[in-house]
Amino acid sequence: MYDKKILAAVSRRRKKWQEDLLAPALSKSPGRLQRFSTVSDVEIGAIYSPDLLSNLDYGEDLAFPGEYPYTRGVQPSMYRGRLWTMRQFAGYGTAEDTNARFKFLLAQGQTGLSTAFHFPTLMGYDSDSPRAKGEVGMCGVAVDSLKDMEILFDGIPLDKVTTSMTINGPAAMVFAMYLAVAEKQGVPFRKLGGTIQNDILKEYIAQHSWIFPPEPSMRIITDILAYCSDRVPKWNTISISGYHIREAGSTAVQELAFTLADGIAYVQAGVDAGIDVDRFAPRLSYFFNAHMDFFEEIAKYRAARRMWARIMRDRFHARDENSWKLRFHTQTAGCTLTAQQPLNNIARVALQALAGILGGTQSLHTNSMDETMALPTEQAAMVALRTQQIIAEESGAANTIDPLGGSFFVEQLTNQMEEQASEYIRKIDEMGGMVAAIKRGYPQREIADAAFHYQRLVDAGAKRIVGVNAYQIGEQQQIPLLKIDESVEKRQVARTQEVRRKRDRKRAQARIAALKEGSRTSNANLMPLLVEAAMEYVTLGEMCDALRETMGVYTDPAMF
């Protein structure tokens, strides 16, 4: 990118500066820290200069937004054309409670929906299962049957608002219920836009909401890829997620590497199932964490785009440019928020959100200040949304594209991130790909090691967290918290049992039998069978139980 002669001169000058200016200054007063490092504990130099970027080629490595390899952004106009989608993750109690929260958020200027399901739904149990006791509506919204889905999206036009659903083990079943609602609203499937997370590999690695073992789970995913490429072409079929890998304690490089390795496994599975790569790859999207180390995060997003473009073009020989583009959602890092002095979390979220935006995210969730204690109150959710709006409308951060492109520091970090993540991907390839690596416990152990290392740094005071191991105050700030009404479980259980009583029993049972039958042969696609079952009010737990019988279940290997 720069003239070699100029770089050589800069390099000489840098050495002279180190000897003549920096060293004497440091000998007079030693540095603030022995070693400066990112939150991932990657060492950071005092200053960066162009001589460190001698191999960077503007056209090959950066280019302009909308141009391969998309380091500077996937769209030509980025936020000058349209702001990112402000998409707050929401869900609690019954479908009525969450429907009201959705409408509140839309009224406050939110531009997309994102649904949080309660744990029984995430694990494929109905609310009246003994496994659901105590958990109904606690950490998300209870969805057992089409009835709940109808209430959840009541008065929300599915052809106008895009909806993201964080659902993985039972992604196909919940998606089938969503499609059934669209059918009932009279919205053609081809008009539906939205996302199911549907990223089972990171469940085994980090988030742990699984049902079936890896192989049958991958079959369900390829069924979804094939079904959507035919019937729901605007739907994002997998949101390949680094978010939970990072929340489980990984470093930034691990988040990047394991997520892209998951992406590679899905593309390979699609190709192996005989689907043309360009028929499904443009509908894959990504989901990253926005952690506390500002520049490290920005470098991570830029490196992710560049790496994916190269992987899709050179490894999978995709020809459609849309297959090369890594589009991603960002959520600020829940694990960085503190129960101590919770108002400080507003500042943390603002910085993390800014990193996501400067990194070129397509959509963003900002966490609420009360996240370490409970689900957000309406007020906390509003402050979180307003934080995005302040960045969008007041800060000027959205005025130009990739404003940190060309920063010696950020470009160097981006290169480093790509190198180190590529090394991890090479190792995983050698193990036989991500499914094999997961079975060996490789990513799980790497993450647990990183989490333990970081906790030790915090406990030793080498990493300082305001309010936790620095600047503590004796008395805690009290903020109002959302309490889930204890009657939720009772009401939800009553509704689901009523659904079972009122539906046509014979038809429901026939659908369950057809689903089981379809799951026994690999040439049937499960999606149409699931949509038909959803239409007959077969519950989520019944669909999952049917498949547990034929596909088996996965249990935690319990490594620590």
Place this chain on the structure above:
Amino acid sequence: MATARGKAATTAAPGKPSRKIRILVGKPGLDGHDRGAKIIARALRDAGVEVIYTGLHQTPEMIVNAAAQEDVDGIGLSILSGAHNYLFPKVLDLLKEKKMGNVVVFGGGIIPDDDIPKLVKRGVDRVFTPGTAIQEIVDYVNGRIQPRR
């Protein structure tokens, strides 16, 4: 049930009971947040405690059965799903039923301050909140829990 076990390499000092403290680290309920549980399990093991980790998605019955089988001195429960007001009391009741009321139950997770006194009154020995240093928990276990001979 898949349980993992981590035995510390160190042996007990002379004069101390020869059996090490045995702790079951449990994840009751359906949430998948095991970062904290795994960190605590490792730290306790490194500190010389014998640790049995249940893995995720356990019912209270599974946890108490494992505790009985492994003859543990204490149970540490990590709950981040909001179901703590159901799960802690259920484990305590089952322990009583099995005449294991002497097993010390402690825990942590996403637990609002208001709920802590109620849980303590119900018999939870100690509830750790987010931001607790690992050493504090290790010291608590070593100070509070005695290995049975």
